[in-house]
Amino acid sequence: MNKKGYYRFADIGMFFLTFAIVGVAIGVGIYAFYFQAFDTRESDANNLLERLEDFLIKRGELNKNVLERNFNIYEEAELNKDVINEFYYFKINIRGLNSGVNKFIEGGQEGFEVSCNLEGRKLPKCARKNIVLEDYDIKILTGSNQGRGE
Amino acid sequence: MRNKKNQIFFNLPFSQKMKNKKGVNLLTENLVYILLVVVFVVIIFFAVVRVGEGAGVYEKIYAKQIAYTIDKSKSGMEFEIYLGKAHSIAEKNNFEGKIVRINNDENKVTVNLIKGEGYSYYYFSERDILWDIKDKRLILEIKKGESKNE
Numbered sequence: 001m002n003k004k005g006y007y008r009f010a011d012i013g014m015f016f017l018t019f020a021i022v023g024v025a026i027g028v029g030i031y032a033f034y035f036q037a038f039d040t041r042e043s044d045a046n047n048l049l050e051r052l053e054d055f056l057i058k059r060g061e062l063n064k065n066v067l068e069r070n071f072n073i074y075e076e077a078e079l080n081k082d083v084i085n086e087f088y089y090f091k092i093n094i095r096g097l098n099s100g101v102n103k104f105i106e107g108g109q110e111g112f113e114v115s116c117n118l119e120g121r122k123l124p125k126c127a128r129k130n131i132v133l134e135d136y137d138i139k140i141l142t143g144s145n146q147g148r149g150e
Numbered sequence: 151m152r153n154k155k156n157q158i159f160f161n162l163p164f165s166q167k168m169k170n171k172k173g174v175n176l177l178t179e180n181l182v183y184i185l186l187v188v189v190f191v192v193i194i195f196f197a198v199v200r201v202g203e204g205a206g207v208y209e210k211i212y213a214k215q216i217a218y219t220i221d222k223s224k225s226g227m228e229f230e231i232y233l234g235k236a237h238s239i240a241e242k243n244n245f246e247g248k249i250v251r252i253n254n255d256e257n258k259v260t261v262n263l264i265k266g267e268g269y270s271y272y273y274f275s276e277r278d279i280l281w282d283i284k285d286k287r288l289i290l291e292i293k294k295g296e297s298k299n300e
Contacts, residue, residue, distance in 0.1 A: 015183075019190050026194055030201055038207075040214050047221050048274060078225075078276045078295070080257045088274060146272060147214075 041125035044144035048088055049127045051077055052140055056092070062136050066094065067103055074107070084108045087146035089116075089124070093139040101136065112143035122148050205239050209269035212236055213261040216250065216288065217273040220259070225277065225294040230287045237286050239263045250288055252281045254295070 055077040056063055065071055073092075074081045084090070089112035094103040109124075116126035124145035131138040201207065212233070219229055233249065240249050243264040251260045257275070262268035280291040 015186060019186075023190075023194065026198075030198060038210050038214070040218065043218065044221075047218065051221070051275075074276070080274055080276045083257050083272045083274045087272060147210075 038147075039125075041144045041146065041148075042127065044088075044146060045125055045127040045142045048090060048142040048144065049129055049140055051079070052090060052092060052142065053129065053131070056138060056140075057131070057133060060133075062094070062133055062138070066092075066105070067101065071105075073105055079107075081107075087144060089113065089126075089141075089143040091139075091141045095137045095139075097132075097135050097137055099135060109143075109145070112145065113141065115145075116141065116143050205243055205263035206269070208236055208239050209261045209263050210271075212250065213259050213269045213271040216252070216259045216261070216290075217271040219290065220273040220277065220279060220292065221275050223275075223277075223290075223292045225292055227292045229290040229292075231290070232286065233283065233288055234286050236261070236263055248283070250281070250283060252279050252290075254278055 052073075056066060063076075065076065066073075073079065074084070084107055087109075089108035089110065090106070091113060092103075092105040094101065096102070112124045112126065115123045122145075124143040126141060126143040128142075129140045131140070212231075216231060219231065223229065236249050240246075240263045245262065245264050247262060249262055251262075252258070253260070257272050258270050259273065260268045260270040276295045278293040278295040280293060282289045
């Protein structure tokens with residue numbers, strides 16, 4: 001600062017330092033914006049949940065095939081096992097309210113079940129739904145970590 | 151009323167008025183500062199525009215959009231996705247190859263708008279996708295796929 005109280009902004013080092021800080025802040029802002037904009041993991045998880053729901057509930061009733069022992073969910077719901085195992089997770093729990101039915105179906109990356117409850121940019125995003133239908137309580141959990149939000 | 155000191159100041163030529171006691175030309179200093187700020191703002195503006203319209207961003211958008219459309223669809227459906235923006239970006243980057251490729255074996259959508267690997271996104275549906283690009287439109291025909299699951 002000189003005697004008249006003017007800052008000498010032409011001081012080249014200080015000038016570039018100031019603008020480097022501003023530039024980095026703007027760069028981080030842009031990155032954060034685009035990171036949020038292209039994170040489709042939550043909609044992917046919802047998409048998978050809708051697919052499972054569509055096949056579990058037919059005309060307002062539970063698809064009873066699902067309760068059979070040799071039932072293959074990948075075939076029935078038209079899911080690709082390789083892609084599911086690499087990027088997704090799903091868990092279906094069907095419990096009879098007045099019967100002893102307790103069917104549990106799970107697929108994909110099992111670690112997602114725990115990660116779904118945690119906060120983190122690189123952690124999977126999940127979707128949940130609880131349906132009470134006829135005499136059954138159906139819980140569906142799905143998760144996706146494809147692209148890790150990028 | 152102006153005092154004597156002020157009268158002397160106002161009688162000085164313009165260039166003399168802009169100099170302080172130390173002889174630093176405040177006008178030049180401030181002009182340089184303003185000019186550098188303008189240059190910085192312009193650089194940041196074009197950087198943001200370039201990131202927003204960059205091929206990488208649109209590769210992600212189109213790959214995810216196509217994969218999402220396939221996962222949302224049901225067998226027997228047909229779709230058309232307009233790829234006008236993708237074509238113009240590919241032209242700008244002198245890319246003449248196929249801008250969209252769908253690999254039914256790997257359930258993978260790859261979008262290329264510049265030379266390189268492009269961006270790939272996987273769809274979880276076990277479907278056979280018949281696809282073609284006509285008049286800047288991607289035509290998708292969704293068929294029930296033969297299961298690749300073991």
